[in-house]
Amino acid sequence: MSQMDANQPDAAGEAKLPRRDWVLLPVLSLFTIALISLSTEWTARRVFPQYPGNIYQCIVGGNTPDGTRGVPNSVCRGNRGDSPIEDYRLNSCGHRAGMECGPKPPGTYRIVLLGASFAIGEGVPMEKTLAAVLPADLSSRTGGKVDLYNEGMFSESPATIGSHFDQVTAAQPDMILWVLTPFDIKLETVVMSSAGSSPAAGKDDSPPREKLSVMGRIRRRLRVTIATRGIAETTSVLFHYYVGMYSNHLTSVVLLRHLLDRNQSQYVKSYLANPDAEFLNANPGAGWQSNLTRFGADYEQIEAQARAAGVPLVVVLIPNRAQAAMISMGKWPSGADPFRLDEDLRSIVSGRGGIYVDILPDFRDVPSAEQYFYMVNGHPDEHGNALLAGMLARALTSGAVPALGTGPRGPLEPR
Amino acid sequence: MDSASFQFVLFGLVVAAFSNFSQSRVWRSAVLFVASMVFLLLLAHDPRVLTAVAGFLALGYICLLLLQRGWSRLFVWIMVAVVLVYAWLKRYTFLPNGILPHGSFFLLGLSYILFRVLHLLVDSKDRGSRAPIGVGAYLLYMLNFNTFLSGPIQFYDDFARDQFALQPIPLGARVVGLQIERIIRGFFKVNVLATLLFAAQEDALQKIFQPLPLSLRLFAAFRLTVAYPFFLYANFSGYIDIVIASSRLMRVRLPENFDRPFSATSFLDFWNRWHMSLSNWVKTYVYNPLLMALMRHISSVALQPFLGVFCFFAAFFLVGIWHGRTSEFIFLGLLFGIGVSVNKLWQVTMARVLGRKGYRALAGNFLYSSSSRGLTFAWFALANFWFWADWRQIGSIFTALAPVQWLGVWVAIWLCATVILALWEWLRAALLAVKTSEGPVLVSRYARVVYASALGLAAVVMTILLNQPVPEVIYKKF
Numbered sequence: 001m002s003q004m005d006a007n008q009p010d011a012a013g014e015a016k017l018p019r020r021d022w023v024l025l026p027v028l029s030l031f032t033i034a035l036i037s038l039s040t041e042w043t044a045r046r047v048f049p050q051y052p053g054n055i056y057q058c059i060v061g062g063n064t065p066d067g068t069r070g071v072p073n074s075v076c077r078g079n080r081g082d083s084p085i086e087d088y089r090l091n092s093c094g095h096r097a098g099m100e101c102g103p104k105p106p107g108t109y110r111i112v113l114l115g116a117s118f119a120i121g122e123g124v125p126m127e128k129t130l131a132a133v134l135p136a137d138l139s140s141r142t143g144g145k146v147d148l149y150n151e152g153m154f155s156e157s158p159a160t161i162g163s164h165f166d167q168v169t170a171a172q173p174d175m176i177l178w179v180l181t182p183f184d185i186k187l188e189t190v191v192m193s194s195a196g197s198s199p200a201a202g203k204d205d206s207p208p209r210e211k212l213s214v215m216g217r218i219r220r221r222l223r224v225t226i227a228t229r230g231i232a233e234t235t236s237v238l239f240h241y242y243v244g245m246y247s248n249h250l251t252s253v254v255l256l257r258h259l260l261d262r263n264q265s266q267y268v269k270s271y272l273a274n275p276d277a278e279f280l281n282a283n284p285g286a287g288w289q290s291n292l293t294r295f296g297a298d299y300e301q302i303e304a305q306a307r308a309a310g311v312p313l314v315v316v317l318i319p320n321r322a323q324a325a326m327i328s329m330g331k332w333p334s335g336a337d338p339f340r341l342d343e344d345l346r347s348i349v350s351g352r353g354g355i356y357v358d359i360l361p362d363f364r365d366v367p368s369a370e371q372y373f374y375m376v377n378g379h380p381d382e383h384g385n386a387l388l389a390g391m392l393a394r395a396l397t398s399g400a401v402p403a404l405g406t407g408p409r410g411p412l413e414p415r
Numbered sequence: 416m417d418s419a420s421f422q423f424v425l426f427g428l429v430v431a432a433f434s435n436f437s438q439s440r441v442w443r444s445a446v447l448f449v450a451s452m453v454f455l456l457l458l459a460h461d462p463r464v465l466t467a468v469a470g471f472l473a474l475g476y477i478c479l480l481l482l483q484r485g486w487s488r489l490f491v492w493i494m495v496a497v498v499l500v501y502a503w504l505k506r507y508t509f510l511p512n513g514i515l516p517h518g519s520f521f522l523l524g525l526s527y528i529l530f531r532v533l534h535l536l537v538d539s540k541d542r543g544s545r546a547p548i549g550v551g552a553y554l555l556y557m558l559n560f561n562t563f564l565s566g567p568i569q570f571y572d573d574f575a576r577d578q579f580a581l582q583p584i585p586l587g588a589r590v591v592g593l594q595i596e597r598i599i600r601g602f603f604k605v606n607v608l609a610t611l612l613f614a615a616q617e618d619a620l621q622k623i624f625q626p627l628p629l630s631l632r633l634f635a636a637f638r639l640t641v642a643y644p645f646f647l648y649a650n651f652s653g654y655i656d657i658v659i660a661s662s663r664l665m666r667v668r669l670p671e672n673f674d675r676p677f678s679a680t681s682f683l684d685f686w687n688r689w690h691m692s693l694s695n696w697v698k699t700y701v702y703n704p705l706l707m708a709l710m711r712h713i714s715s716v717a718l719q720p721f722l723g724v725f726c727f728f729a730a731f732f733l734v735g736i737w738h739g740r741t742s743e744f745i746f747l748g749l750l751f752g753i754g755v756s757v758n759k760l761w762q763v764t765m766a767r768v769l770g771r772k773g774y775r776a777l778a779g780n781f782l783y784s785s786s787s788r789g790l791t792f793a794w795f796a797l798a799n800f801w802f803w804a805d806w807r808q809i810g811s812i813f814t815a816l817a818p819v820q821w822l823g824v825w826v827a828i829w830l831c832a833t834v835i836l837a838l839w840e841w842l843r844a845a846l847l848a849v850k851t852s853e854g855p856v857l858v859s860r861y862a863r864v865v866y867a868s869a870l871g872l873a874a875v876v877m878t879i880l881l882n883q884p885v886p887e888v889i890y891k892k893f
Contacts, residue, residue: 017588017860025592025864032868256880264621266614270881329621367625 037252044255051078051085058090059154067160068153070094081376082258083123093167097150098126104147104172109403111135111148112171114161115179116187118318119152121385123374128382130179133389141397142404152179157187158298165305175401176306176313177392182279182320182341185291254376261375264325264368271322272336280323282337296348303354314355314401317345318380318388319363321373327360328369357400359391418564419605419654421878424598426454427561427661434665435586440579444555447578447665454560459521467504467520468528474500475532476553482539483547490540497536501529507740524563526737530696531557535571537700552579561662565654567672567692574667583666592860594660596867601660603870604653607877612646623815636816636824641831643799644792648676651690670695677792677836680784682754683762685791686731693734702730720763728756735801743801743809750798781837788840789833793825 055078061068076088093101104110113119113131121129131150138146149171158180168176225234261267271277278288299315306313319327319338326338342360349356363369372384380388397404430450434443459465478493505522506515535548548556548571556574577584615638622635652673659669670692679685686694706726713722735748766774777783800809813821847855856862 015589017592021860025860028861028864029868032865033872036869036872253880256876260877260880263611263614263618265617266611266881269614273882328625330624365626367627368622 040252040255041250044251048082048251048254048258049079049085050251050254053078055080055088056154058088059094066163067157068155069164070096070153079123079377081254081374081378083374083377083379083381086123086125088120089126095149095151095153096120096126098132099147099149101149101171104149107145109142109144109146109174110172111138111146111175111177112168112173113148113150113152113177113179114156114168115152116156116181116184117152117154117379118181119150119156119179120154121150121152122154122379123377124380124382124385128385130380130385130389130392133386134392137389137393138396138404141393148177149173155187156184158184158295158302159187162298162301162305165302168306169309169311173311174403176311177396178302178313178315180315180317180345182317182323183276185279185288185295185341185345186276258375264329264370267370267375268322268325268329268332272333277322279341280326280332280336280338282335282340284340292344292348295345296352299348299354300352303349303352307353312355312401312403314357314396315345315349316357316359316392316395317342319360321370321375321378323360324363324366324373325368325370327363328366330364355400357392357395359388359395362391362394419602419650419657421602421606424602424657424661426450427657428598428664430560431661431664438583440581440583443583443665444551444578447559448551448555451555451558451560451563454563455558458523458564464519464521467516467522468525471500471504471525471528471532472554472557475528475535475557476550478532479535479539479548479553482536487540490536493536494533497529497532501525502740505740508742527562527564527566527568528557530568530693531571533700534568534696538571559662561658561665561667562669565651566690567655567659567670568696569669569692573670577667580666584668586664586666589860591664593863594663596863597656597660599867599871599874601653601656603874604649604656606653606881607874609646609650609653610877610881612642612649616642616646620812623812629820632816633820633824636821637827637831639812640796640800640824640828643803644677644796647799647802648673648689678788678840679791680778680787681762682758682791682794683727685795686755689795697730697734701733702726705729721760724756724759724763727759728752731755738802741805743805747798747801750794750801754794754798785837786829786833788836789829789831792832792836793829796828797825 055076057078058071058074058076059068060071070090070093072090072092072094074090074094076090077085079085088096091097091100095101111134119131121131126132129150131148131152135146135148151167151171161178222234261270272280278284281288303313323338323341326332326336332338339360342358346356346358366372366387372387373380399405430446433450434446436442436446455465456462475497478497481489481493502510503514504516504520504525535553552575555578556571559569559574562569619635619637619639619642623632623639625632627635655672659671662669672690672692674688674691676685676689679688706722709722709726710719713719729752731754732748732752735746735751736744738744738747762774765777769777778787800812804812816824846857849856851859853859
């Protein structure tokens with residue numbers, strides 16, 4: 001081995017570059033970059049076609065105290081990220097229920113499903129959603145006739161469910177099943193900061209904010225971020241924020257993320273770097289604790305309405321993709337705890353006399369549980385919906401809800 | 416600043432630009448010294464933790480002065496003292512716990528400093544006529560930021576010839592272009608390839624313990640074993656690409672450290688292609704002196720070929736031990752040592768049985784060389800478990816499957832490596848056969864610009880994506 005045969009370019013000598021190469025080589029480089037970028041985007045759009053319209057075209061409301069409402073007898077069509085394009089047909093009450101609204105059929109045990117996009121079955125055909133699969137499973141387990149009326153709605157927040165609880169009681173439920181996700185708890189902040197008129201918002205005793213121009217807001221935010229994180233981290237955060245904001249409009253990014261996020265450990269590692277992963281901390285910060293406090297207040301209100309209607313309210317936490325992956329892996333980095341939110345919610349719900357069913361431990365027995373969710377979109381796919389329905393059916397018939405018993409038995413006793 | 420990060424590359428380019436403001440050796444040395452100090456401080460954060468490295472450097476220089484002033488009778492004691500102090504600072508587990516140093520020290524780069532110190536000491540003893548090395552040149556050689564963390568191990572004379580040259584080596588547009596292409600290639604290897612391979616390995620490590628069907632767990636064991644050597648290659652050779660190119664832009668040539676190691680058709684050949692500067696050092700300062708010493712004492716001609724077998728074992732056993740301070744690395748050394756010594760023994764035996772010509776013909780046979788290449792890879796992949804895992808992990812990994820299943824996995828790796836690496840060699844040869852009057856098209860500046868642009872784009876996009884937190888459920892406000 002020679003120590004000095006190292007740099008072959010030297011052996012080639014220092015012949016001058018032909019003049020044409022000073023133009024040709026940069027042009028070749030730009031052409032290569034353009035060709036790769038365009039062909040990747042072209043391929044990505046064929047692999048993951050993006051519906052040009054807004055998936056929210058059939059809902060109104062939003063970040064208001066009344067929350068989101070479906071437009072009666074409308075159809076939403078669309079997709080987000082790597083989920084397929086789906087139709088969301090809403091009935092005359094504005095629900096994706098797969099049936100018309102109105103009184104329940106006689107002799108039927110009716111469950112009304114509440115929640116947001118996980119409940120509505122985003123990215124999944126109507127007949128394969130959790131809402132469609134669960135009643136059939138429950139019927140076969142209990143031997144009775146169970147139906148489920150789905151009042152889940154995109155971006156429905158715990159803070160706004162109480163405002164249209166009359167619709168829940170109008171469906172004559174024997175049980176209300178509230179499907180929660182970590183994002184719903186986070187949504188408390190989104191809705192509160194936009195609406196600012198909920199009971200919980202009134203408890204915010206921070207000083208009123210001065211009115212600032214856009215530049216003024218940016219400058220203030222920059223000052224705060226630099227003060228708390230330092231210049232280097234702020235630059236990095238801003239870089240990733242803006243790159244992320246613009247790159248998310250490219251389907252190539254969806255394709256690359258879809259490929260990268262297939263890898264369980266890589267995905268969990270990247271997810272835990274997300275500020276939204278606060279709920280996976282063994283000791284979440286004050287911001288997240290405040291979300292939980294707000295949720296507790298909202299839950300108490302809804303529970304009171306359910307109790308007044310004489311209907312049991314059952315709450316279940318559906319893990320998000322990263323949480324499911326961590327539980328499935330059976331290990332997680334120190335400082336993280338995928339069960340922490342589960343325990344917090346159980347404590348809130350049970351502490352206020354509600355029923356909390358726990359399906360998170362079941363994910364321990366599901367290898368690669370993250371494969372049941374769309375990699376980029378983050379919602380459960382049709383297999384994920386079926387998996388969740390099975391877990392829920394088991395949990396509901398294990399004694400948590402007395403009316404559903406502890407296994408196969410005689411006809412149910414609807415109200 | 417992480418090694419091979421974007422910041423590290425930028426740092427190297429900025430220092431190279433400064434270094435080229437003047438061709439004066441004083442200026443270039445001053446720039447290198449300041450840059451190396453800044454680099455060290457950026458790595459260590461707190462100058463106080465550098466006392467161990469500073470002390471070891473001082474010890475090395477004092478020993479060097481002693482030898483340069485004719486105290487060569489102390490040579491053995493000096494060598495023993497330097498190695499023991501190194502082991503003590505590194506807290507080798509074979510040393511009694513009570514005597515180990517306490518407190519937090521910055522020890523990154525110390526292993527490579529050891530090689531450079533030992534090289535200077537041995538050479539000073541052997542070549543007493545060499546001009547004494549001043550403290551400035553000594554520090555510059557030891558702390559050169561390009562080679563500080565992970566080599567390559569450069570000999571002092573080669574360093575001094577380029578660094579202190581009155582007329583530095585030329586640096587024209589063509590060389591600059593080639594170095595930039597190499598930096599991009601290195602950056603891609605470390606930040607994209609190595610990251611993905613490491614994730615694949617971690618994923619396989621998870622899967623092997625999950626309640627999956629046996630076929631999937633066997634496949635996980637396969638991936639777990641195979642991914643790490645490729646990860647290590649992409650990570651280490653990518654870093655080396657960056658520092659060699661960065662150093663060349665400062666008009667200092669560093670030795671190559673990798674030469675397509677997975678093309679090696681024997682374990683001995685592998686070490687001529689993998690971490691070449693380390694194996695070169697080991698051959699120069701361990702293998703050759705040991706062999707000469709044994710040959711002086713054992714005069715039997717029949718035994719002489721087997722002396723090489725023993726010396727190879729000893730040299731590469733030390734290579735394994737050098738990699739870490741725990742007992743796993745002793746086992747790694749055993750596997751490396753067994754690999755090279757059995758390989759040498761095989762060569763000696765086959766040469767005796769078939770004759771030199773017959774053995775050469777056998778080694779040139781396509782099937783033989785392909786399966787040898789596969790076996791070399793499979794052995795290296797197996798040995799790597801003791802490089803990245805501790806005994807507890809190794810125990811749980813190897814008990815996750817039955818011994819016969821592991822044997823099946825290892826044989827499958829051998830066979831797959833045989834076929835895939837042979838195909839790769841064939842493809843490479845076919846591509847390089849496409850030539851113009853200036854040489855193979857694949858290595859022309861036009862082809863290099865195309866793939867450097869492609870790799871650069873991929874590296875930037877993937878680095879951003881891999882470092883950008885995964886977004887929460889896609890949510891658009893409306």
